[in-house]
Every structure is written in C-alpha cells, then in structure tokens.
Amino acid sequence: QVGILDVDLCGPSIPRMFRVQNNDVHQCDSGWVPVFVDQDKSISLMSIGFLLEKPDDAVVWRGPKKNALIKQFVDDVAWGDLDFLIVDTPPGTSDEHISTVEALRPYKPLGAILVTTPQAVSVGDVRRELTFCKKTGLQVLGIVENMSGFVCPHCSECTNIFSKGGGEELAKHAGVTFLGCVPLDPQLSQSLEEGRDFIQEFPKSSAFPALARIAQQILDSTSQQSS
Amino acid sequence: QVGILDVDLCGPSIPRMFRVQNNDVHQCDSGWVPVFVDQDKSISLMSIGFLLEKPDDAVVWRGPKKNALIKQFVDDVAWGDLDFLIVDTPPGTSDEHISTVEALRPYKPLGAILVTTPQAVSVGDVRRELTFCKKTGLQVLGIVENMSGFVCPHCSECTNIFSKGGGEELAKHAGVTFLGCVPLDPQLSQSLEEGRDFIQEFPKSSAFPALARIAQQILDSTSQQSS
Numbered sequence: 001q002v003g004i005l006d007v008d009l010c011g012p013s014i015p016r017m018f019r020v021q022n023n024d025v026h027q028c029d030s031g032w033v034p035v036f037v038d039q040d041k042s043i044s045l046m047s048i049g050f051l052l053e054k055p056d057d058a059v060v061w062r063g064p065k066k067n068a069l070i071k072q073f074v075d076d077v078a079w080g081d082l083d084f085l086i087v088d089t090p091p092g093t094s095d096e097h098i099s100t101v102e103a104l105r106p107y108k109p110l111g112a113i114l115v116t117t118p119q120a121v122s123v124g125d126v127r128r129e130l131t132f133c134k135k136t137g138l139q140v141l142g143i144v145e146n147m148s149g150f151v152c153p154h155c156s157e158c159t160n161i162f163s164k165g166g167g168e169e170l171a172k173h174a175g176v177t178f179l180g181c182v183p184l185d186p187q188l189s190q191s192l193e194e195g196r197d198f199i200q201e202f203p204k205s206s207a208f209p210a211l212a213r214i215a216q217q218i219l220d221s222t223s224q225q226s227s
Numbered sequence: 228q229v230g231i232l233d234v235d236l237c238g239p240s241i242p243r244m245f246r247v248q249n250n251d252v253h254q255c256d257s258g259w260v261p262v263f264v265d266q267d268k269s270i271s272l273m274s275i276g277f278l279l280e281k282p283d284d285a286v287v288w289r290g291p292k293k294n295a296l297i298k299q300f301v302d303d304v305a306w307g308d309l310d311f312l313i314v315d316t317p318p319g320t321s322d323e324h325i326s327t328v329e330a331l332r333p334y335k336p337l338g339a340i341l342v343t344t345p346q347a348v349s350v351g352d353v354r355r356e357l358t359f360c361k362k363t364g365l366q367v368l369g370i371v372e373n374m375s376g377f378v379c380p381h382c383s384e385c386t387n388i389f390s391k392g393g394g395e396e397l398a399k400h401a402g403v404t405f406l407g408c409v410p411l412d413p414q415l416s417q418s419l420e421e422g423r424d425f426i427q428e429f430p431k432s433s434a435f436p437a438l439a440r441i442a443q444q445i446l447d448s449t450s451q452q453s454s
Binding site: 009010011013016017055056057058059060061062063064066067090091092093094095097098119120121124125127128129130131132135136150152153154155157159160161162163184185186189190192193 | 243294319386387
C-alpha cells in the first residue's frame with residue numbers, strides 16, 4: 001500500500017500522469033478519501049488537482065493558505081494503513097517544504113530523495129536543498145540525476161544535452177548516496193504525457209533498468225532503517 | 228539599459244548564467260547597487276544569490292519574508308534609468324508572483340511572457356498562469372515553447388523528446404501571441420552552464436535564430452505599446 005501526496009499546489013501534475021485528473025475527492029467519516037489509481041487499490045493519491053473546479057483554475061495563494069492545506073493533506077486524508085507515503089514537492093526550500101516536514105514530523109519520515117538535472121544551475125539548487133535537509137533534521141536517502149544523456153533513437157549516439165555527472169559529483173562531495181541516472185527518454189515522456197503504464201508498455205526502454213535500480217536501492221535502505 | 232531581477236529566491240540561477248555569482252552587492256545613498264554583467268554597464272542584475280554568504284546557503288523562508296525582499300528589490304535598488312526591467316520568476320502563481328505584480332503595479336508593467344515545455348503537464352501549469360495574469364490584470368505578451376525538439380548532432384535527425392506543439396496550441400486556444408519555439412541545444416546549455424556569451428560563441432546554432440526571432444517580436448510589441 002503506497003500513498004502519493006502531491007504538494008505542488010500551483011502545478012499539480014501527478015493526477016495527469018496517472019490519468020485520473022477527472023476524478024473527484026469525496027468525504028468520509030475519517031476525512032477525505034484519496035483517489036485510487038489502480039484496480040487493486042494499492043496506490044492512493046491526493047492532490048489539489050482533485051479539488052479545483054476547472055483544470056485551468058490558478059491557485060493564487062500566499063504561503064499561509066498553502067500551509068493549512070498541506071497540514072490537512074497529511075492529517076485529514078483517510079490514507080489507511082500505508083507501507084510508504086511518497087510526497088512530491090515543487091523545487092525550492094519554502095512554504096511547501098517547511099510545512100511538509102513539520103506535518104510529517106510526528107510520523108518520523110524515512111528521509112528525502114533529491115532529484116537534480118546534470119547542469120550546474122540545477123546542482124546548485126540541490127546543494128541548497130541539502131542544506132535545508134540538514135537544518136530540518138531530515139535524512140537524505142540519496143540523489144538522483146534526471147535528464148541525464150539522450151540516446152538518439154535514429155543513430156543510437158548519446159548526447160549529454162544538459163552536461164553530465166553533476167548529480168554524482170554532488171553526492172560524492174556531500175557524502176550522500178548517489179542513487180543513479182535516469183536518461184532522457186521520449187517513451188518515458190510519452191507515458192507520463194498520456195498517463196500510460198511505462199513499465200508494461202516499454203519494458204525494453206533504457207530508462208526502465210535505471211528506474212528499477214533506483215527503486216531497489218531506496219527499498220533496501222528504507223528496509224534497513226525500519227527493521 | 229536593461230535590468231534583470233531574479234525573484235527565484237530559493238533557486239537563484241541567473242548570477243551563474245552571467246558568471247557573476249561571486250560578485251557582491253554594495254549600498255549607496257539611493258539603495259542597493261545592482262551587479263553589472265558587461266563592460267558597457269548596459270545590463271544590471273539583482274538576485275538573492277549576491278546576498279548569501281555561501282552559495283550552498285538555503286533560503287528557508289516562508290512567504291511573508293519573501294514578499295518583503297521582493298518589494299525591496301523593486302523599490303530599494305538603484306536601477307537608474309532603464310529601458311526594460313526583466314523579472315525572472317520561479318514556476319507557479321504564489322508569493323513571488325503576487326508580490327512582483329503588486330510591487331510593479333505603480334510602474335505599469337508591459338506584460339508577462341509565459342514559458343512552457345511541450346508536454347501536457349507543463350502546458351497545464353501555463354494555463355493556470357494565464358488565469359493568474361487575467362485575474363491580476365497583467366497583459367500576456369506571448370507564450371514561448373522551450374525544449375522543443377532535439378536535433379542530434381551526429382545524424383541531424385530531430386526527436387521531439389518532450390512531445391511537440393503544446394505551446395502553440397495553447398496560445399491559439401487562449402487567443403494570445405505564440406512567440407516561437409526554442410529547440411533543445413547542447414551548445415546553449417553549455418553557454419548557460421559556463422556563463423559564456425552564446426550569441427558570440429555559437430552564431431550558427433539552431434537556437435540562435437529562434438531566440439532572435441522571439442526577442443524581435445517582443446521588442447516590436449512593446450514599442451507599439453509604449454509609443
């Protein structure tokens with residue numbers, strides 16, 4: 001049982017990636033019922049995307065209003081018995097991040113996974129996020145380098161469009177685990193775009209083993225922690 | 228004379244793109260002196276990046292503190308006599324955006340340029356930003372589609388890594404100007420990465436005519452407005 005909480009209140013993109021953007025959230029006695037994204041009801045999702053009347057509605061909210069909703073998303077959603085709660089944040093170290101860390105503190109979060117792209121400007125942002133984790137006492141489970149190299153489907157040559165290796169270097173420098181690189185992959189973009197199951201449809205894609213390896217490492221490190 | 232104001236307080240990347248990240252901001256009688264990025268002193272830049280002691284310092288600030296600094300950046304910086312002030316915001320429709328629009332209102336801003344990538348999730352974010360502009364009475368100068376197609380330097384075949392055409396479609400749908408597409412270009416990334424002058428170093432790059440065309444359209448539309 002996995003819960004996914006999308007705290008990107010101005011740009012909620014997770015509902016579309018699971019093709020459930022037209023679903024509604026209902027109330028029950030124990031709070032809001034999250035949206036289940038699969039038939040087995042093993043993955044539940046909560047996002048402000050489900051609360052907007054129209055998909056174009058802009059969430060023109062200052063911080064305090066955001067903070068209140070994030071607290072509700074953690075405490076007033078009927079998450080049930082979860083093995084993991086995955087929280088997707090926007091970039092930065094501001095209201096969404098401070099509120100999420102505060103709201104989750106009683107539940108002892110396992111840690112943070114920091115995602116960068118290979119360029120120095122993005123690595124710079126993640127360096128600041130490392131400082132944020134240290135300040136707030138949140139363990140860093142590791143760093144992922146996304147958009148890392150592009151293999152041309154026509155000639156199979158790899159081009160590092162956004163440079164390469166920034167994530168791994170940063171992980172070494174900061175003494176945290178480097179979880180791996182995810183290459184730029186049109187099939188992965190297309191799956192996310194159309195809300196399709198990437199693993200089932202493109203098992204031979206180059207991004208697939210990369211993602212599987214990252215997931216396995218996270219599972220290994222969290223099972224050590226919780227045992 | 229052009230001023231650039233970087234209001235991405237948690238991820239200030241503009242100083243590095245101009246290779247001036249190690250500069251300091253000084254005080255004069257009329258306020259903070261911005262950093263000049265060229266010898267002619269025709270481009271001045273203000274960013275929280277210049278105010279941090281160490282580049283890894285995280286700006287762990289909630290909204291109200293951000294709002295106060297953005298007001299100062301607009302009113303207490305000795306910008307001098309500018310032809311244009313360009314404000315770079317993070318994604319979203321929150322504190323940074325509300326405060327910027329409020330602080331600039333007395334100066335009658337010419338409008339907003341919305342940048343999307345081609346995928347539906349990014350286009351969705353920009354639809355919400357269009358709603359924000361309408362609500363706050365900010366004119367939309369146009370939409371740019373960034374990361375639009377990648378031409379392999381080995382075989383010259385183009386791959387639309389992140390799909391294609393989302394920006395143009397949205398512009399049509401919303402009845403605003405489509406300013407053009409900027410392709411994924413390793414030379415452009417490299418220039419931004421190393422703070423080098425892209426126009427001088429790679430005049431034959433495919434991104435160059437795309438950027439020049441967009442800039443010309445913006446100049447044309449703003450000169451009509453101000454005349």
